[in-house]
Amino acid sequence: MSSIKINLVLCSVILCVLVCVNTQSVHRRFEYKYSFKPPYLAQKDGTVPFWEYGGNAIASGESVRLAPSLRSQKGAIWTKQPLNFDWWEIDIMFKVTGRGRIGADGLAFWYTTARGDYTGEVFGSSDRWNGLAVIFDSFDNDNKHNNPYIMAVVNDGTKVFDHKSDGSQQLLSGCLRDFRNKPFPTRARIEYYLNTLTVYFHNGMTSNEADYELCFRAENVVLPRGGYLGLSAATGGLADDHDVIHLLTTSLHTQQQQSGGQQMSQDEQQKLSQEYQEYQKKLEQQKEDYRKEHPDEVRDKDGEFDDWFESDAQRELRQIFQGQTQIHDILRDLNKKVDEVIGKQMNSLSMLTAVYGHTQGQPIQPGAAPPAQLPTLPIGRHDWDALVANNQIMINTVAELKGFIIDVSRKSDALVAAQGGVGGAAAGSAINPQFLNEMRDSLQQVKATVTGVAQRLASGTPQAMPSNFPACPEVSCVSFTALLMVVATQLLLMMLYAMYKERKEAQAKKFF
Numbered sequence: 001m002s003s004i005k006i007n008l009v010l011c012s013v014i015l016c017v018l019v020c021v022n023t024q025s026v027h028r029r030f031e032y033k034y035s036f037k038p039p040y041l042a043q044k045d046g047t048v049p050f051w052e053y054g055g056n057a058i059a060s061g062e063s064v065r066l067a068p069s070l071r072s073q074k075g076a077i078w079t080k081q082p083l084n085f086d087w088w089e090i091d092i093m094f095k096v097t098g099r100g101r102i103g104a105d106g107l108a109f110w111y112t113t114a115r116g117d118y119t120g121e122v123f124g125s126s127d128r129w130n131g132l133a134v135i136f137d138s139f140d141n142d143n144k145h146n147n148p149y150i151m152a153v154v155n156d157g158t159k160v161f162d163h164k165s166d167g168s169q170q171l172l173s174g175c176l177r178d179f180r181n182k183p184f185p186t187r188a189r190i191e192y193y194l195n196t197l198t199v200y201f202h203n204g205m206t207s208n209e210a211d212y213e214l215c216f217r218a219e220n221v222v223l224p225r226g227g228y229l230g231l232s233a234a235t236g237g238l239a240d241d242h243d244v245i246h247l248l249t250t251s252l253h254t255q256q257q258q259s260g261g262q263q264m265s266q267d268e269q270q271k272l273s274q275e276y277q278e279y280q281k282k283l284e285q286q287k288e289d290y291r292k293e294h295p296d297e298v299r300d301k302d303g304e305f306d307d308w309f310e311s312d313a314q315r316e317l318r319q320i321f322q323g324q325t326q327i328h329d330i331l332r333d334l335n336k337k338v339d340e341v342i343g344k345q346m347n348s349l350s351m352l353t354a355v356y357g358h359t360q361g362q363p364i365q366p367g368a369a370p371p372a373q374l375p376t377l378p379i380g381r382h383d384w385d386a387l388v389a390n391n392q393i394m395i396n397t398v399a400e401l402k403g404f405i406i407d408v409s410r411k412s413d414a415l416v417a418a419q420g421g422v423g424g425a426a427a428g429s430a431i432n433p434q435f436l437n438e439m440r441d442s443l444q445q446v447k448a449t450v451t452g453v454a455q456r457l458a459s460g461t462p463q464a465m466p467s468n469f470p471a472c473p474e475v476s477c478v479s480f481t482a483l484l485m486v487v488a489t490q491l492l493l494m495m496l497y498a499m500y501k502e503r504k505e506a507q508a509k510k511f512f
Helices: 002-022 255-260 266-293 312-360 381-422 424-430 433-459 480-509
Strands: 027-036 051-055 064-067 074-079 087-097 106-112 130-137 149-156 173-176 186-193 196-202 213-219 228-234 241-253
Touching: 087 106, 106 186, 106 241, 130 186, 149 196, 149 213, 173 213, 228 241
Parallel strands: 064 228
Antiparallel strands: 027 241, 051 074, 064 074, 064 241, 074 228, 087 186, 087 241, 106 130, 106 228, 130 149, 149 173, 186 196, 196 213
């Protein structure tokens, strides 16, 4: 065991030494001649310093619109000078917006040995390029539902880009990311260092500038030296606005390159220092002339820019206030959700307690505390649903019966009142004598039948009954008095309904 531990320690030490030897610190330097950013991105004459644009591209003080949201538009912007360093990192902030569910065609970043066209066939630039193209393709030409897509294509100047397959057979690597219609500008960071191409992507869903995710990394990528940087975009039958807000270029240098690079001579340093001092004097002179020409707008030197910037204390107070506001909003939402959950739990607990008490045959007193733990109920969920459905049906049936009874009572009251007001003679004339005779015969038949049944029950002689008549049960299910009451009630209802019907018919005959 001790020998194994010693071997592991030696291996780890050797690995650390190798990593330390092979690791080189990267020196970064911002290259303003290969960058543009707002404000004042474009000058008063419409030009962008150190850049050239053409086609349908439009430069403003805040962004460069490479292709507007019109059909068949193309535009591009290129650096005037090629790069004078080998490794670089490009940070692009852009927005692709449109009213359609899908857009077209897309945007592309270029690093090529020669500047491309401003109205080319490949996303607004030239085909058969020599260098690198990082394409943000928003239209699905091959109908594989794999767009919007970000891909890198390396060309040696002889290959033609395949639009029908979206370059799927030519790409170096790529990733499926959506960059259209985001609440915040999307970002792409393209890094080329030691023949390794790495692309990071910011999806524009947050305002955090450091919220990048790895799109792809490709090694052993050899690009020509001294290439031009460019951006281009194009639209087709569908159209989006392709706006580039900034492009920031940073040169990457190894430790050997930094130490072996050309050092600025003493004369050049003095010359640059003298130019800077002359510029400062000229700026101060312009400020004095402006103060003399506009005495009403003169401010104290110490408080000239107080309204433009906030102090450290003001910034801290603003951040604290924003943090407390966010915490208050979150706690308020949590409080609402907890109240909803508690209400639902109490409602469910009361229902379960009522069902449990009903199954046990014990009525639950209002306000009584529910049991601490309920045993398993004898009914399932489907039984509970069936019970609720049956209760609803019973409630509807009772409501219908109540309405029918109220209607009959109202009609009976109206009929009795009408008979009382007209008088006995009029009431008698309103009733059909044939109907009364039929009712009398029916009552006599019912009376005779009931009398016969009572005599047979009293005599207890089943032999007097006919052979086909079923024998009466020994235990009576209903009493004789109840039976008479039911029959009398039915006859009364029939008589009332007949009287109501006859009265309606008599009223209807008056109109003829």
